[in-house]
Amino acid sequence: MTTATEIHGICKPGYERIRDAFAQNFEQHGEIGAALSLVVDGETAVDIWGGSTDAAGTRPWEQDTIVNVFSTTKGIVTVCALRLAEEGKLDLDAPVATYWPEFAQAGKEKITVRQLMNHRAGLPAVKDILPLEHSHVWEPLVNALAAQESWWEPDTAHGYHAVTFGSLVGEVIRRVSGKSVGAFWREEVAEPFGIDFQIGFGPEQDGRVAEMIPADLATADPESSFVKALMNPMSVNFKAFMVTPLMMVNPTYMNTREWRAAEIPAANGHTTARALARLYGALATGGELEGSHILRPETIEMARQEQSYGEDVVLMMPTRFGTGFMLDTPEYQVTPTGALFGHPGLGGSFGFADPDARIGMGYVMNRMLLPGAEFVDARWQGMLPAIYESVS
Secondary structure, three states, X not given: OOOOOOEEEEEOOOXXXXXXXXXXXXXXXXXXXXXXXXXEOOEEEEEEEEEEOOOOOOOEOOOOOEEEOEOOHHHHHHHHHHHHHHOOOOOOOOEHHHOOHHHHHHHOOOOEHHHHHOXXXXXXXXXXXXOHHHOOOHHHHHHXXXXXXOOOOOOOOOOOOOOHHHHHHHHHHHHHHOOOHHHHHHHHHHHHHOOOEEEOOOHHHHHHEOOOEOOOHHHOOOOOHHHHHHOOOOOHHHHHXXXXXXXXXXXXXXXXHHHHHOOOOOOEEEEOHHHHHHHHHHHOOOOEEOOEEOOOHHHHHHHOOOOEEEEOXXXXXXXXXOOOOEEOOHHHOOXXXXXXXXXXXXXXXXXXXXXXXXXXXXXXXXXXXXXXXXHOOOOHHHHHHHHHHXXX
């Protein structure tokens, strides 16, 4: 007999169907531990969690549990770059080499910062995989990207910069601000606005980190063109995700102290659903939080304008990006408004804003699932409709 998972937290009247959809993920999709939060018009409507932080079920998920959210981190990097642009310190349409002179090597002198952010720079991977000992070190990947030529002529196509996005945009942030991405985010946004999202942290936080449970690769569709490409070690698809042998050598690398301590700003942010909803709730309603702006309304509007749309060279499916943020895609639109922007993460997490519905939402979990058709996580298919039915 299966015992229903106890769901903790708050769910305001009228939003009960969201709680029900979240609870069903444990019964129908094997959720182990997770949290979901929704901010509507600046007010928290849902902030719930349940399950365990470990596969053995020995540690309950708590209110302040944090977990690795992989590419959901890209939205954080985007906010950092946009703040520098607002301050007049970074011109998004200037050549990257303006701020990072070494980047001009191998014919890349005209690539702009915006092209890094909209995945059009042609730099989703390094051509020679980095040694294992460089997996958690900043300079080797940054230097390799500066030295190599683009995989395609910049701005003629787009392809998801799965790992390199954080290093490319992050190095620009570092050159402009004098701070690493993790330090810039912490000092400029996270601490002033009370957003519990961290890129790199010490062992003092380990006690509240959920253990990630990798997806079962045996469930991948062997007939998928993307899966076939991903199995070819010479392909750009493989190299975009396997910048170093880390994932192949240790499939639970994301649970190591080295991974948590490093700054890998395309992939190793740790946070709560509450923090994501708080951030994106503010961005959905003009960017103001605690009496100050995280970003100004005009900056948010600019960043969510379509910059890349169509067949993605790396993911081999249609994707759509603004300046740094991922956008809803017409071919498999996951929301009724189509106004969604933010970023999902490998395994199922997401942080999104919808300015039409005036909502911000965050979802985090520790059991990673392979996405289903059109890269949509099965758990989203219950939660997102419930969210929009509740706010309509």
